Amino acid sequence: MKQALADALEHRGYTALTPVQEAVTDPALANADLLVSAQTGSGKTVGFGLAIAPTLLADAESFAKAASPLALIIAPTRELALQVQRELSWLYAKAGAVVTSCVGGMDMRDERRALGRGAHIVVATPGRLRDHIMRGSIDMSGLRAVVLDEADEMLDLGFREDLEFILGEAPETRRTLMFSATVPRGIANLAKSYQNDAVRVTTTAEKSQHADIEYLAMNVAPRDSENAIINVLRFYEAPNALVFCNTRATVNRLTARLSNRGFSVVSLSGELSQTERTHALQAMRDGRARVCVATDVAARGIDLPNLDLVVHAELPSNHETMLHRSGRTGRAGRKGVSALIVPPQFRRKAERILQGAKVTPTWGEAPSADAIRRRDEDRMLADPAWHEPVAKADRGLVEKLVGQFSAEQIAAAYVRLNGSRQSAPEELAPAGGGQKAPSQRGTFGPSVWFSITGGRKENAEPRRLLPMLCKAGNLTNDDIGAIRVQQDQSYFEIKLSSVEGFLDALGDDMVVEAGAKVTKLDTPPTIVTEQRRGSPPKPQDRKPKGRRSGAAAPIDWDDAPAPRKKKPKPGAPGSKPKFPREPKPERPEGVVTPLKKRKTQDGKPKLVTPVGKPNSKKNKARRAGLQAQDMKGGSAVPKRGRKKP
Incomplete structure (x- = not known):
């Protein structure tokens, strides 16, 4: 290994190489083409950076002045290409390498100027690189090595023609390295066509995948998928979490839902510009956002340092996609969790995907609201702040609080303040069905009714009102009784013993989240039950078929007339005889009927087509x-x- 690269690894905190890095840096493979299959998160980027170093530097310890590119790294997405550029930049920094990128979504003129100034290593996406080659912006005559990162994904995204064009334009004396999580038939055929006696390097486990990742399959009720996602995020409280969806529409909807619930969330999808996607990832890296909702293509290959949780909001289409999703966590020796949200109708599909991925998950239900509260309590008591000495700047305020309030009051205030910083968990239905189990708490007892602005017109639902009221009024689920949503407003009842605390928590404004106004009622409200769309009409509302509404008096359906009989088909018993028509006389051959004339509206004759x-x-x-x-x-x-x- 070159000394400059060894110093960069030591400065970065590397004490030992991963299995894939050790395999590709074997001196016996220094000049060979490689076909490497390794799971995501195994250090492939640093691995191929170390593998091509002898080819690029030869006997030198540092690079000469940059001219035409010596190495070409091809990645499927912009995010992965920019990530590879960052990794190779620090790895080759002490060797004096110039690393530049050519990716879609960036200004092509800036890229052409960067290539004109010279670069030792170019990291590019297939489409943009082909454009530069066809425009003559890049000189590939001096290439010594070509690396295809995530080669299987590039074929899945339809880049086969671009890859064949690029490899066909590269010098035949180059060294070609292909890295892929799996090696399907398309990758094997590509290797045979564009590699010379490639050495197969396999580091993927044959019986298990991602040993550092805990796989969880969570059964949820059909309508509780999004609620289960909220509870999973609240239960683990990971520094960074990635939620995968299959479509952009789902990404937008789930992002809005999480944002309304108080999560610091960003989205990542193909409809965003490159600048917006870069800002979203930067927000995750610097801690301004903790949850990223993304599609598969947008999140391909991204590496977040503190990503401890991956949630599959929608099941992927195949097991390869699931492995790539899950591989965003559990990287470089860190532990991670991959949670699959599985409604009953997708249980078979989930089992098939997990079996294809050779993964044995732990099946169970999503975290309940009680489990999340217990977890919050454990986290609160385990906070190291309890054991830290009182700072001099805070001593005056601490003594004032101790002198003015009792220990019980201080503890209660701390619990309330700690809970206000977090989103209330969701009450989930049993996983076996779509309806909640009947309540086992018995009679609710004396209660007081309240009204709140917002009804069906504003998409109000009991499952959204319940956590909002609990959070705003310092209530529990047992304190709130029935919730009735009407067209313009909603009603809810609160246990009589909890009314005083509820009113104190709301204050004089009586306003909860989103500016909703709460009003105390002196008498129980009148609930109007509306007939749902698609439900069968009531017997007294039915009208006989074929009559207009209000055209006739209501009919007693027990004495309704029998339906009219259909006419029998011709030839059937009881049908009228059908007599054949006399045939028209045939027109003699050779006789042409002259053109007929007819008068038009203005009185002039008008020719028509002849008859005959x-x-x-x-x-x-x-x-x-x-x-x-x-x-x-x-x-x-x-x-x-x-x-x-």
Whole structure:
């Protein structure tokens, strides 16, 4: 290994190489083409950076002045390409390498100027690189090594033609390295065509995948998928969490839902510009955001340092995609969790995907609200702040609090303040069905009714009102009784013993989240039950078929007349005899009926098509003459008798 690279690894905190890094840096493979299959998060980027170093530097310890590129790294997405550029930049910094990128979404003129100034290593996406080659912006004559990162993904995204074009333009004396999580038939055929006696390097476990990742398969009720996602995020409280969706629409909807619940969330999808995607990832890295909701393509290959949780909001299409998703966590020796949200109708699909990935998950239900509260309590008591000495700057305030309030009051205030910083967990239905189990708490007892602004028109739902009221009024689920959503407003009842605390928590404004106004009612409200769309009509509302509404008096359906009988088909018993029509006399051959004339609205005669054999020679000649006359401005011919000239 070159000394400059060894110093960079030591400065970065590397004490030992990963298995894939050790395999590709074997001196016996220094000049060989490689086909490497290794799981995501195994250190492939640093691995191929170390593997091509002898090819690029030869006997030198540092690079000469940059000219035409010596190495070409091809990645499937912009995020992965920029990430590879960052990794190779620090790895080759002490060797004096110039690393530049050519990716879609960036200004092509800036990239052309950077290539013109010279670069030792170019990291690019297939489409943009092909554009530069066809425009003559990049000189590939001096290439010594070409690396295809995530080669299987590039084929899945439809880049096969671009890759074949790029490899065909590269010098035949180059060294080619292909890195892929899996090696399907397409990758094997590509290796045979564009590699010379490639050495197969396998580091992927045959019986298990991602030993540092804990796989959880969570059964949820059909309508509780998004609620389960919220509870999973609240239960683990990971520094960084990645939630995968299959479509952009789901990404947008789930991002809005999490943002409304108080999560610091960003989104990542193909509809965003490169600047927006870069800002989203930077927000995750610097701690301004903790949750990223993304599609598969947008999140391909991204590496976040503190990503401890991956949630599959929607099941992937195959096991390869699931492995790539899960591989965003559990990287470089860190532990991670990969949670699959599995509604009942997708249980079979989840089992098939997990079996194809050779993964044995732990099946269970999503974290309940009680489990999240217990977890919050454990985290609060385990906080090291309890054991830290009182700072001099805070001593005055601490003594004031101790002198003014009792220990119980201080503890209660701390618990409330700690809970206000977090989103309330969701109450989940049993995983076996879509409805909640009947309540086992018995009679609710004396209560007081309240109204709150917002009803069906504002998409109000009991499952959204319940956590909002609990959080704003310092209540528990047992303190709130029935919730009735009406068209313009909603009603809810609170246990009589909890009303005073609820009013104190709301204050004089009586306002909860989103500016919703709460009003105390003196008497129970009148609940209007509306008939749902698609439900069968009531018997008294039904009307006989075929009559207009209000046209006749209601009919007693028990004495309704029998339906009208259908007429029997011709020839059936009881049908009227059908007499055949007399055939028309045949027209003698060779007789042509002259053109008929009819008067138009202005009184002038108008020629019409002849009656007789339309395809006879005389009629064809006559029609041709009429069309020629019409084109010269003669007598008109009806449009239905014309043919396009």
